[in-house]
Amino acid sequence: MNSNMQSAQDLLQLAWQAQAAGQLDRAIEIYRKTLGLQETAPAWLGLGQCQLERKDTQAALAAFRQALALMPQSGAIRHMVDMLDGSRVPDRAPDDYVVWVFDGHAESFEAHLAALNYRGPQMVAGLIEGIWDRDGSRAILDLGCGTGLNAPVFKPYAARLDGVDLAPRMLQQSARRGAYDHLYKAEAHAFLRRPPCRYDAVLATDVFIYIGQLDEIFFISDQYLNKNGELLFTIELAEGAQPVELRSSGRFRQTDDYIRNLAERAGFVVVVTHDEALRIENGTPESGRAYRLVRR
Structure with missing residues (x-):
C-alpha cells in the first residue's frame, strides 16, 4: 500500500469521527483533503452527507454522483442520487440502503x-383500542419490526407475534425484548410472498415510507392474511399531484387517494384512519396518517 493510500484511509477515519461528532465544517475539510489524495466512493459519500446536513443539496447531489460513478453497483448511493435529483421515483428504497440507514444506528x-417524539405505534394502537379484545387470540405480524417498538403495545392481543426486518442489528435489538415468538431476517415483499402462516393482522409502522409503490403488498394479501384479516399501517402523507413522492430525506410519501384507490382495487375496506404528527423533524411536525384496513 503506497503512502498516499494509507494517508487517505487515515484521513477518512478522522473525517468519519468528525462527522459523527457533528463537526461538519471540520469533516468537510478532511473529506476534501482525503479526496485530494485518493478519490473513493466512501469519501465522496461522506462529503455529500455532510453537505446535505448543511442543507446544501446541490453540493450533496454532486458528491453523491461522484460516489455513484466510482461505485455504480451500489443501490444505496443510487437512492441518494434519486432523492435529490428528482428525475426518478423508484418503487422502493434498495435493500442495501435500508440496512445502511438502520444497522448503523x-x-x-x-x-x-424518542427525541423526535415518534408516534407510530401509538397511532396504530389507537385504531384498535376498545375494538380488539386483549385475549391473546390473534396471529400478528410486525412487518419491518425494527427494534420491536410495537411488541409491548400489541403483545396482549397476540397468540403469535412474529417480526420481520431486513437489518440484522435491528433484529438483535428486537430479540432482546423477548416478546416475539419468531423473528425473521427478510425483505418485506419476499417474506409476504411465502409467509410461515397466515396472519389475522399485519402491522407496518414507518415501513411504507421506505416502500413507495404498495401495489404488490396490497394485491398479494390473500397469501399472508386470513379472511377478514387486517392491515394496519402509517404513512407520511403527501398532498401534491403525484400519488407517490420521494423526498430529500430518502423516504416516500403517499397520498390518501392513492391508498384508498389501491385498497378498493385490492379488496380492502378502509375502516378508520387517524391523523397526527408522526414525528417532529428539524422542529417541524411530519404529517402522518394511520390506517386500519380489513380484507373483504
Whole structure:
C-alpha cells in the first residue's frame, strides 16, 4: 500500500469521527483533503452527507454522483442520487440502503425516535383500542419490526407475534425484548410472498415510507392474511399531484387517494384512519396518517 493510500484511509477515519461528532465544517475539510489524495466512493459519500446536513443539496447531489460513478453497483448511493435529483421515483428504497440507514444506528435508534417524539405505534394502537379484545387470540405480524417498538403495545392481543426486518442489528435489538415468538431476517415483499402462516393482522409502522409503490403488498394479501384479516399501517402523507413522492430525506410519501384507490382495487375496506404528527423533524411536525384496513 503506497503512502498516499494509507494517508487517505487515515484521513477518512478522522473525517468519519468528525462527522459523527457533528463537526461538519471540520469533516468537510478532511473529506476534501482525503479526496485530494485518493478519490473513493466512501469519501465522496461522506462529503455529500455532510453537505446535505448543511442543507446544501446541490453540493450533496454532486458528491453523491461522484460516489455513484466510482461505485455504480451500489443501490444505496443510487437512492441518494434519486432523492435529490428528482428525475426518478423508484418503487422502493434498495435493500442495501435500508440496512445502511438502520444497522448503523441500531443501538441508539429508540433514543433517537424518542427525541423526535415518534408516534407510530401509538397511532396504530389507537385504531384498535376498545375494538380488539386483549385475549391473546390473534396471529400478528410486525412487518419491518425494527427494534420491536410495537411488541409491548400489541403483545396482549397476540397468540403469535412474529417480526420481520431486513437489518440484522435491528433484529438483535428486537430479540432482546423477548416478546416475539419468531423473528425473521427478510425483505418485506419476499417474506409476504411465502409467509410461515397466515396472519389475522399485519402491522407496518414507518415501513411504507421506505416502500413507495404498495401495489404488490396490497394485491398479494390473500397469501399472508386470513379472511377478514387486517392491515394496519402509517404513512407520511403527501398532498401534491403525484400519488407517490420521494423526498430529500430518502423516504416516500403517499397520498390518501392513492391508498384508498389501491385498497378498493385490492379488496380492502378502509375502516378508520387517524391523523397526527408522526414525528417532529428539524422542529417541524411530519404529517402522518394511520390506517386500519380489513380484507373483504
